[in-house]
Structure formats: C-alpha cells, structure tokens
Amino acid sequence: TGYHPAYSVFFGGAHRNAYYRPQFQQQTAPVVNTFDGSNAIFGNGIGSPPRLAAQQVPSALDPSGMGCGTPPATCTNSRYRSFDGSCNNLRNPVWGTPNTRYGRLLPPNYGDGISLPTRARSGNPLPLSRTVSLIMYPDINLEDPIFTLNAMQYGQIVTHDMSMIAGSTQAQPHSTMCCSASGQLLELANIPEHCFPIVLPESDPIAQQTNQRCQNFVRTITDRDRNCVAQNQPAEQLTAVNAFLDLSIVYGNNDQTAQSLRQFQGGLMTVDVRNGQTWPPRNMNSSGVCAIQDINEACYMAGDTRVNQNPQLTLLQVVLLREHNRLANALAQINSHWDDETLFQEARKINIAQHQYITYYEWLPIYIGFGNSLKNRIIYQTSDFVNDYDDTVDPSILNEHATAAFRFFHSLIQGNLDLVTEERNSYGTLRLSDWFNRPQIIEERNNFDDLSRGLNTQPQDASDQFHTSEITQFLFRAGQQFGQDLKAFDVQRNRDHGLASYNEVRQFCGLPRANSFNDFLDVMSSKNVEQLARLYESPEDVDLTVGGSLEQLVPGTLAGPTFLCILTEQFYRYSFLEISYVCYHKTISNRLFIIVLFTCMSSSLLNLKIQGDSK
Numbered sequence: 268t269g270y271h272p273a274y275s276v277f278f279g280g281a282h283r284n285a286y287y288r289p290q291f292q293q294q295t296a297p298v299v300n301t302f303d304g305s306n307a308i309f310g311n312g313i314g315s316p317p318r319l320a321a322q323q324v325p326s327a328l329d330p331s332g333m334g335c336g337t338p339p340a341t342c343t344n345s346r347y348r349s350f351d352g353s354c355n356n357l358r359n360p361v362w363g364t365p366n367t368r369y370g371r372l373l374p375p376n377y378g379d380g381i382s383l384p385t386r387a388r389s390g391n392p393l394p395l396s397r398t399v400s401l402i403m404y405p406d407i408n409l410e411d412p413i414f415t416l417n418a419m420q421y422g423q424i425v426t427h428d429m430s431m432i433a434g435s436t437q438a439q440p441h442s443t444m445c446c447s448a449s450g451q452l453l454e455l456a457n458i459p460e461h462c463f464p465i466v467l468p469e470s471d472p473i474a475q476q477t478n479q480r481c482q483n484f485v486r487t488i489t490d491r492d493r494n495c496v497a498q499n500q501p502a503e504q505l506t507a508v509n510a511f512l513d514l515s516i517v518y519g520n521n522d523q524t525a526q527s528l529r530q531f532q533g534g535l536m537t538v539d540v541r542n543g544q545t546w547p548p549r550n551m552n553s554s555g556v557c558a559i560q561d562i563n564e565a566c567y568m569a570g571d572t573r574v575n576q577n578p579q580l581t582l583l584q585v586v587l588l589r590e591h592n593r594l595a596n597a598l599a600q601i602n603s604h605w606d607d608e609t610l611f612q613e614a615r616k617i618n619i620a621q622h623q624y625i626t627y628y629e630w631l632p633i634y635i636g637f638g639n640s641l642k643n644r645i646i647y648q649t650s651d652f653v654n655d656y657d658d659t660v661d662p663s664i665l666n667e668h669a670t671a672a673f674r675f676f677h678s679l680i681q682g683n684l685d686l687v688t689e690e691r692n693s694y695g696t697l698r699l700s701d702w703f704n705r706p707q708i709i710e711e712r713n714n715f716d717d718l719s720r721g722l723n724t725q726p727q728d729a730s731d732q733f734h735t736s737e738i739t740q741f742l743f744r745a746g747q748q749f750g751q752d753l754k755a756f757d758v759q760r761n762r763d764h765g766l767a768s769y770n771e772v773r774q775f776c777g778l779p780r781a782n783s784f785n786d787f788l789d790v791m792s793s794k795n796v797e798q799l800a801r802l803y804e805s806p807e808d809v810d811l812t813v814g815g816s817l818e819q820l821v822p823g824t825l826a827g828p829t830f831l832c833i834l835t836e837q838f839y840r841y842s843f844l845e846i847s848y849v850c851y852h853k854t855i856s857n858r859l860f861i862i863v864l865f866t867c868m869s870s871s872l873l874n875l876k877i878q879g880d881s882k
C-alpha cells in the first residue's frame with residue numbers, strides 16, 4: 268500500500284476502539300531562566316489549589332469565570348445538535364464543548380514537568396524558534412503537482428471548526444504585550460504574565476533592517492490558569508471552540524452567538540445585501556478586530572472570530588453562509604408549513620452533513636490518502652447507511668494534532684492569490700499580507716468570483732518544509748514593512764504546550780527510536796539531519812513540530828509517517844462522533860433526498876456552489 272507497516276498494526280483489529288487517555292508523569296524541575304515563561308503564573312506549579320469541579324464563577328484565579336467546561340444541567344431530547352456541542356455524547360454531555368482540554372497521545376514534556384515551556388534534556392534553552400524557522404523553513408516556491416488551493420483552504424475551515432487555543436486572538440495584536448513598543452525584550456521583572464516572547468537572533472533579516480529583537484507571543488490558557496486542576500498536575504491547554512465538525516464557524520459555539528447571527532425569519536441567517544450579493548453581517552467592533560484602513564471597510568461577524576483572517580478563508584465562510592440560506596429557502600419551498608425554527612435547524616443540519624461529507628470523502632483523502640482512510644475505516648465504500656457512532660470515544664482534539672501535525676499544512680499556503688476570469692485566465696494576483704484581516708477586497712469588482720476560480724485553478728503550495736515568506740516574514744503586518752512569523756509561532760507553541768518530543772512520538776507511531784541524529788536518516792534527508800544536529804544538542808530535544816515536518820511524505824498523502832499517524836488517529840476518532848452522513852440517511856423525504864444526494868455526490872461540489880452563488 269505504500270504505508271508504513273506500523274499503521275496496519277497500530278490502527279487495525281483489536282486496537283480499533285482503544286484510544287489513549289492522557290497519562291501525566293511528574294518530572295523534577297530543572298533550573299529555569301529568562302524569557303521562557305518562567306515568570307508567568309504557570310511557573311508557580313507548586314502549591315496550586317486542589318482540583319476543583321468545572322466552574323463558572325469569576326474568581327481571582329479565573330477572572331473569566333469560564334472554568335474548564337461546564338456540564339449542561341440536563342440534556343433535552345432534541346432532534347438537533349446544540350451549538351456548544353454539549354449533549355452530543357449523552358453519557359458525557361460536556362465532552363467536546365468549548366473551554367475543555369485538548370487531549371494528548373503522550374505525556375507532556377514541560378520544562379519543569381508542570382507547565383513551563385519545554386527545554387533541552389540538559390536543562391538548557393532550545394534553539395530560538397525564529398532561528399529554527401529561518402534555517403529549516405525558507406521560502407522556496409514549489410507547487411503541488413495535483414491539488415489546488417482549495418485543498419489548503421478547506422483545511423483551514425476544518426481546523427477552525429475543530430479547535431482554537433484559548434486566550435488567542437490569532438489576528439489582531441494581543442492585549443498582553445510581551446515586548447516593548449519598539450520591539451525590544453522587556454526587563455524580566457516587567458514581562459506580563461503569560462508571556463513567552465519570540466526572540467529574533469542578531470542575524471535575523473527583520474532584526475537587521477528594523478532593529479526589532481522581540482515579537483509578541485502569549486501562552487495559551489490552561490486548566491491551571493482556570494484553577495481547575497489537581498495540585499502539581501501538569502497543565503493542559505484549553506480550546507475555545509467546540510471540537511465537533513459541526514460548522515460552528517458559521518453558527519457559533521454558544522446559544523448567544525448563534526442567536527446574534529440569525530434573522531429569525533424563514534430559517535435564514537442574517538446577511539447584508541450589497542451590489543446584489545449577500546455578505547456576512549458587519550462586525551460592530553471593526554476597528555478592533557480588523558486591520559481596516561477606513562471605517563467603511565467590510566469587517567464581518569460569523570460563528571468564528573477568525574473569519575476575517577485571510578481573503579480565501581472569508582470567501583469559503585461566505586459560501587457556507589450562503590449555502591445555509593439557499594437550503595433554508597429550498598426547504599421553505601417544499602415545506603410551506605415549517606416555522607422559522609424548523610427551517611433554520613433543518614437547513615443547518617443539511618449544511619453540516621454536506622460539510623462532513625466534503626471533509627471526509629473529498630478533502631481528507633487528499634491529505635491522508637484514500638486507501639489509508641478506507642483501510643482504517645475512517646470512510647467506507649458503500650451506498651448504505653453506516654452507523655459506527657461510538658459513545659466511548661472522547662472527541663477532544665489532540666494537542667499533538669492541533670499544535671504540530673495539522674499545522675504542518677501551513678506549508679500549503681500560497682503567498683499570492685490568483686484572480687481568474689470565467690475563461691480560466693489568471694489576470695492578476697493579491698499579495699496575501701496586504702489583506703490579512705481586511706476582507707473588503709472580496710467585495711471589490713468581480714473579486715469574489717475571480718478568487719473563487721483562483722481557489723479551484725491555482726495549485727496549492729507543495730507539502731514540504733518550504734513556506735512562503737508572506738507567512739514567515741509578513742504575517743499580520745497590517746501595512747508595516749514586516750510582520751510576524753507563523754512557523755516561529757508553531758515551534759514556540761509546540762514548546763508552550765509542552766508537546767512530547769519528535770523522538771517520543773516517532774516511536775509511538777511505530778518508527779524506531781533514534782539514538783543518534785543519524786537514526787533520523789530513515790525518514791529525512793541527510794541535509795536536514797545535519798541541520799538538526801547543528802541546531803539541537805540531542806536527538807531527544809527535536810521538537811515534534813520540527814522533526815515531523817522534515818519527514819519524507821508517505822506516497823499518496825501530504826504528510827510524513829509521524830504526522831500521518833497523528834492525523835489518521837485524530838480523524839479516525841473523529842469519525843465515530845457522528846451518525847454518518849445525510850447523503851445516506853434514509854429517513855428524510857424522497858424529494859429532499861434527491862436534492863441532497865445530488866449535492867453530496869457531486870465531486871466538484873465546492874466548485875458548483877461557489878460559481879452558482881456568485882452569479
């Protein structure tokens with residue numbers, strides 16, 4: 268099959284329903300020093316209060332009052348899923364809800380065993396994340412030979428539906444500032460809590476041209492911050508959105524957001540109409556959440572706060588929003604007796620089902636391979652109804668997945684977005700960093716249609732270690748000469764979350780444990796192994812994010828063996844959480860079935876939707 272033999276052992280037979288629960292190990296604390304978050308409250312692991320039940324009461328230690336997931340009072344017998352994902356699992360109603368913990372395949376590897384960012388085994392600091400980014404992830408433009416930018420962009424949609432680190436804005440500057448206004452490191456005593464700033468090395472091109480030596484980085488909120496963890500128990504990061512593949516990016520993650528987005532008429536979502544087209548409603552805090560240059564510029568509100576982050580992401584969010592209203596209108600035609608609530612919920616249900624179908628049957632096989640997906644029973648080749656729902660599966664998104672493996676696909680991002688005519692001629696491009704958090708551009712001229720066609724014709728960037736400088740030098744630059752570095756973020760976040768090392772996870776996934784850097788040669792080029800040996804003190808120290816991203820790809824997939832193992836495990840677990848797809852659901856009316864079946868079976872569904880909607 269071309270897959271590492273370990274997969275069939277690991278994912279096959281008796282292991283099918285066995286999944287890993289976090290098992291925490293205590294470690295002794297090495298001496299810690301500056302700029303590694305040791306001044307943050309996370310550092311004071313010893314002596315923290317005893318474990319408390321999930322709470323929603325503001326306190327000095329948890330001013331948010333959000334706790335670590337609040338179980339609902341009761342689960343009502345509803346035909347429709349909740350917005351926060353509660354009661355999806357009736358035995359464990361809080362599973363998968365916002366503010367709950369990420370899951371883990373392997374115990375964490377914190378610098379102090381409790382919460383400080385990872386350090387080398389020797390106790391020394393790891394190489395600067397920015398240095399790792401500059402050396403290992405240069406900008407070399409190789410394109411994917413088969414798949415278009417839509418494969419990348421739908422990936423970000425899936426990501427945003429699955430998880431979002433708590434406490435992050437992921438767009439606008441964070442209110443916590445870890446560097447001075449001029450981009451210098453602060454005195455240790457002046458660094459605010461939760462800071463883990465990214466240090467730019469002297470040789471850094473940004474440092475050389477601007478004198479900047481520090482970029483903001485705020486640690487993810489954990490269960491320790493919210494005061495809901497046992498004494499001396501290692502921290503676990505919290506996710507701010509529900510884990511389910513339920514289009515919460517469109518509908519929101521709680522009742523309040525969902526209500527604020529609805530029109531309460533005809534089952535429709537609220538839209539603004541401009542130039543004969545529908546757009547998401549305006550965000551009332553546009554100057555706070557978008558990088559707008561004029562108060563009249565569009566800045567949208569949606570179920571997910573990241574909606575404005577980049578033009579192609581916003582475009583797909585608009586498509587999914589319009590699809591809801593298209594479905595609601597179609598259902599209203601067929602069922603004139605349905606009230607607003609029924610139309611809304613039924614349209615939402617079909618929209619989600621289509622999204623799940625696209626994700627599992629069209630998008631996921633591109634990333635993790637069709638054969639791999641079938642073999643591991645993540646998808647099925649049958650036209651029959653499949654009920655493999657398993658209420659023992661914990662839907663928590665794995666930290667190794669969200670913080671390392673899935674972020675590998677930042678490699679697929681293109682720095683320039685093609686504008687393509689109806690005749691499929693590319694007549695121009697948008698520079699990505701000109702339009703972070705400035706969605707107005709998709710409403711200009713014929714851009715919505717032209718960008719849609721670009722998504723479906725422009726190749727995505729190749730899945731490799733090379734990254735466009737639009738995200739490694741110019742991320743969120745908001746009109747400035749330079750911006751931030753997404754790959755440095757990814758490496759830094761790996762350490763912030765204390766992920767198990769590359770070597771640990773590699774072994775967990777069935778590859779031999781490396782005793783020397785040269786043992787990485789089984790899956791990496793000699794050049795990469797040499798560079799790792801220059802950067803890190805020991806093969807034990809290599810960050811999962813880094814090691815996994817340097818592996819040669821498993822044929823027919825977009826990932827190397829270690830990341831493929833994590834991704835497969837995540838999507839395997841995920842596939843048990845829903846009762847199949849509406850395409851195969853026999854209880855819906857015949858007429859609807861035909862519409863849905865047609866929609867679901869279309870292999871170029873997104874293509875049709877985008878062009879249909881934009882005309």
Ligand code: HEM
Pocket residue numbers: 419420421422423426430431432435437438576577668669670673674676677679680738753756757760
């Ligand atoms: C232009 C496109 C994209 C941009 C600008 C972007 C930017 C970002 C940023 C700023 C973060 C937060 C970094 C941090 O603070 O740690 C992030 C997180 C992440 N990104 Fe992307 N990203 C893009 C596309 C993608 C794609 C295509 C994928 C996967 C297919 C992806 C997967 C992830 C994941 C898994 C996370 C962590 C989610 C979490 O919070 O749990 N991203 N991205």
